[in-house]
Amino acid sequence: MKNEIRFSLNGKEETLPGDPRRRLIDVLREDFGLTSIKEGCGEGECGACSILVDGRVIDSCILPAGAVEDRTVETLESIRETERGEKIVQALTRGGGVQCGFCIPGMAVSIESLLRTNPRPDEHAIREGISGNLCRCTGYQQIVEGVAAIEHVEGDNS
Amino acid sequence: MSHPVEQHPVTKTVERVDAREKARGETRYLADIPFPGRLFARVVRARIVRGEVVARNTPSLPEGYILVTADDIPAGGKNCVRMIEDDWPVFSEGTVRYYGEPLALLVGPDRATLAHLTEQCERAVEFRQQEAALTIEDALLCRGGAIHGTDNVYCDYQVVKGDPDGAMAGAARTIEGEYRTGFQEHVYIEPQSLVGTREEGRVTIYISTQCPFYVRKAVATALGLPQEEVVIIQTPTGGGFGGKEHYPDVLATTVAVALTRIDGPIELILDRMEDLEVTSKRHPSRVRYKAGLDEAGRISAFDVDIAFDGGAYESSSRVVLQRGMFSSNSVYEFPHVRVRGRAVATNSAPSDAFRGFGAPQGLFAAEMFLSRLAREIGVDDLDLRKDYLLQQGSTTMTGGRIHEEVKLPEMLEHVLRVSDYRRKREAYAAAARDNGANGTDGAASAKPLGGIGLALFKHGSAFTGSGEQEIIKARVRIRKRADGRPELLVSNVEIGQGVLTTFCKIVAQVLEIPYTDVVYDDHNTSHVPDSGPTCASRSVAVVGYLLQEAAKKLKGRLHEPGEFEVEQVYKHPEHLRWDAGTLSGDAYPSYSWGVNCIEVAVDPLTWEVDVRGVWTAYELGRAIDEEIVRGQIIGGAIQALGYAGLEKMENPEGRFLQRTMADYCIPTSLDYPGVDYALFDNPYPWGPFGAKGGGEVVFDGIGPAYAAAVQQAIGREVTRLPVTPEYISELVHEK
Ligand code: FES
Numbered sequence A: 001m002k003n004e005i006r007f008s009l010n011g012k013e014e015t016l017p018g019d020p021r022r023r024l025i026d027v028l029r030e031d032f033g034l035t036s037i038k039e040g041c042g043e044g045e046c047g048a049c050s051i052l053v054d055g056r057v058i059d060s061c062i063l064p065a066g067a068v069e070d071r072t073v074e075t076l077e078s079i080r081e082t083e084r085g086e087k088i089v090q091a092l093t094r095g096g097g098v099q100c101g102f103c104i105p106g107m108a109v110s111i112e113s114l115l116r117t118n119p120r121p122d123e124h125a126i127r128e129g130i131s132g133n134l135c136r137c138t139g140y141q142q143i144v145e146g147v148a149a150i151e152h153v154e155g156d157n158s
Numbered sequence B: 001m002s003h004p005v006e007q008h009p010v011t012k013t014v015e016r017v018d019a020r021e022k023a024r025g026e027t028r029y030l031a032d033i034p035f036p037g038r039l040f041a042r043v044v045r046a047r048i049v050r051g052e053v054v055a056r057n058t059p060s061l062p063e064g065y066i067l068v069t070a071d072d073i074p075a076g077g078k079n080c081v082r083m084i085e086d087d088w089p090v091f092s093e094g095t096v097r098y099y100g101e102p103l104a105l106l107v108g109p110d111r112a113t114l115a116h117l118t119e120q121c122e123r124a125v126e127f128r129q130q131e132a133a134l135t136i137e138d139a140l141l142c143r144g145g146a147i148h149g150t151d152n153v154y155c156d157y158q159v160v161k162g163d164p165d166g167a168m169a170g171a172a173r174t175i176e177g178e179y180r181t182g183f184q185e186h187v188y189i190e191p192q193s194l195v196g197t198r199e200e201g202r203v204t205i206y207i208s209t210q211c212p213f214y215v216r217k218a219v220a221t222a223l224g225l226p227q228e229e230v231v232i233i234q235t236p237t238g239g240g241f242g243g244k245e246h247y248p249d250v251l252a253t254t255v256a257v258a259l260t261r262i263d264g265p266i267e268l269i270l271d272r273m274e275d276l277e278v279t280s281k282r283h284p285s286r287v288r289y290k291a292g293l294d295e296a297g298r299i300s301a302f303d304v305d306i307a308f309d310g311g312a313y314e315s316s317s318r319v320v321l322q323r324g325m326f327s328s329n330s331v332y333e334f335p336h337v338r339v340r341g342r343a344v345a346t347n348s349a350p351s352d353a354f355r356g357f358g359a360p361q362g363l364f365a366a367e368m369f370l371s372r373l374a375r376e377i378g379v380d381d382l383d384l385r386k387d388y389l390l391q392q393g394s395t396t397m398t399g400g401r402i403h404e405e406v407k408l409p410e411m412l413e414h415v416l417r418v419s420d421y422r423r424k425r426e427a428y429a430a431a432a433r434d435n436g437a438n439g440t441d442g443a444a445s446a447k448p449l450g451g452i453g454l455a456l457f458k459h460g461s462a463f464t465g466s467g468e469q470e471i472i473k474a475r476v477r478i479r480k481r482a483d484g485r486p487e488l489l490v491s492n493v494e495i496g497q498g499v500l501t502t503f504c505k506i507v508a509q510v511l512e513i514p515y516t517d518v519v520y521d522d523h524n525t526s527h528v529p530d531s532g533p534t535c536a537s538r539s540v541a542v543v544g545y546l547l548q549e550a551a552k553k554l555k556g557r558l559h560e561p562g563e564f565e566v567e568q569v570y571k572h573p574e575h576l577r578w579d580a581g582t583l584s585g586d587a588y589p590s591y592s593w594g595v596n597c598i599e600v601a602v603d604p605l606t607w608e609v610d611v612r613g614v615w616t617a618y619e620l621g622r623a624i625d626e627e628i629v630r631g632q633i634i635g636g637a638i639q640a641l642g643y644a645g646l647e648k649m650e651n652p653e654g655r656f657l658q659r660t661m662a663d664y665c666i667p668t669s670l671d672y673p674g675v676d677y678a679l680f681d682n683p684y685p686w687g688p689f690g691a692k693g694g695g696e697v698v699f700d701g702i703g704p705a706y707a708a709a710v711q712q713a714i715g716r717e718v719t720r721l722p723v724t725p726e727y728i729s730e731l732v733h734e735k
């Protein structure tokens, strides 16, 4: 096959299946079964579909799949298996930060990105870091408190 | 936060049973569940506001696509979405009452093709358009002719206490006021979603919903099937707030009709744009007050006229309206009262349930009018309120009794102290006098204008009047499984509010076992009894109590061999009475109470409002899990701040102008500060471990507290929600 589009997905080299103009969210959810990614709006506003592309938070609902050629894509499916990912999961779980849960995977991805660059964020930095993730249930405060209580994970700034 | 009394063990926070799976992204919402062979569906909608279909001109469809219309409703079925009345059709048969009303459902294998075909079908329809009625005034004038009946009035109620006419006639002075609130959209982050299929021959609907038995009733009615022939399975629901109380029925019935032609599975998930545009909203309101004062300046007569915009079909407007009426005296007792309430028909999408259910509108108006009264009479705002506060033994506006001890005075003192209200209120008033920035000349200073405001309120838990006894008749069961674990069989569902955890805690506390031993994961209408819908702050207060009582029957029997069940059926507490004809008696079995205080700074150039502090106190009987209750308090406050200042939805021409989440802004993590709270214990004898409802009271008081704060800051009377910068600018610049 020629014109294969290759990219790294959760640590594995993959080839993009199908039409590169499809939305990245559809490819990841339907072809790779990565259903931690949620569709809340499909218009780049709510952040429920957040993933990391080369370490940056991206709304996968407004990105054509072909745009990830030669890039590194990470989703909550791999983040949650890391030490820091587990701390994020616990921070959300224990502090009352999860209600209906639909915004939460996207929230966790944004928190991961924040902690990579700022391992000890203050309240304002946390609020900034999750400001692209809309939550209609929690009012954000318990999420913010949970993240503020995360202990710094040394040496994992991948 | 503070704990005025020592915590009961049931109040101690535990880890929510659903949290870890949700935080790991492993919970499967409807869109995440694989359905092999799944087809997709799209609703073909009328792209006019009001009129009649003249010709449909349906284009020919490619192989594999079908168009489902009212003609497909089987004999014995009915073209209606059964709620209270049967007026809302599944598919329009020709008459269009609101923009986006369903004409048909297209089903087929490819989403892109479907989207294209839907547009084609919609463009092919020819209409004769009619003048639309879009406001309460339009409705009452029957603009364009009546939409409903002969007068556009869905219902017209009156509540009378004492002799309001006599008292008003004898009044030395009267004072009036008028208050308005707008639409609010729920914006649950998971859009409306369902899959309809046939399993073992039976129509089976997997759906994101608050009320699986409502869906069952609606689908069975549309198809003309016995209810038991229809199976509804609730899937993990990504937020509801009332928006998934009745609206899922509207979508499920369209897919159910399609299932008479093909077996499915058929997936229907609304796009966000479609969801914003066509789903139900909070009722806009207009509330007029007139108070009669006697010679001594006491309020003797209180006359209220409420109108709610019910939209194009009735849905649950009458019940929402009743709650609005019963909230219109807030937490005050007046001797002579008349409240008239009407829900009217307009050509907007049908209005429906939204957290608070009419109370936020009534309470906003009441609290704002009370501050007008204080100003007009020349007394302190707080002193006036204290003078008329309900207390134990008081007679409510419907002639019921306040049975419980009312802790509002303590709660108020607490909030006044932690917010430093008195000092700030005085300081802001002094600053306004000094620099003349407030009142007459708001724009003169570049310094932010400060204000602080308070609201007192209550919210009745459960259905209105004797609804729990007469309409719902909740039934719960607990099964002792063969493995010794108790399993809860109820129809209430998790929508984020924590009920999966709180119910398990209640039963575990009675049985003295770990809450993680309790099983509660079956949300299939053919497996569980109907314990009623998940709404009206009733899950913990009513169903939780039934579970507590059922668990008592199970106590000491968990080691018995085999499998067996215990059951508990709702019984209305005997001390309560209600006459549904005259709307008199105890309007709700119990009330939860609240005090909110908000401090703001208003920018005198942009009129943006910066919220500086939010202080709250609640009496919810007793909290079943403090962290969950705190989540309701904070989440409710932030959602209500959106309602109070941010969220504007308008349809001046009939179609909503706000069609994306960029147009309709809900609060982000940067918009508001943290929320301070205090819980006051006051165990309620008919609630589980003393608990009452807490899901809605946490929304109710924010609007008026916010408006009162802005009112002080700008020195102008606020009479509308939302209080947007445009509205503030209008107020400041008007003569
Ligand atoms: S679904 Fe992508 S931003 Fe909302």
Ligand code: FES
Pocket (backbone or CB within 6 Å): A097, A098, A099, A100, A101, A102, A103, A104, A134, A135, A136, A137, A138, B189, B238, B239, B496
């Ligand atoms: S937890 Fe429901 S939207 Fe965030």
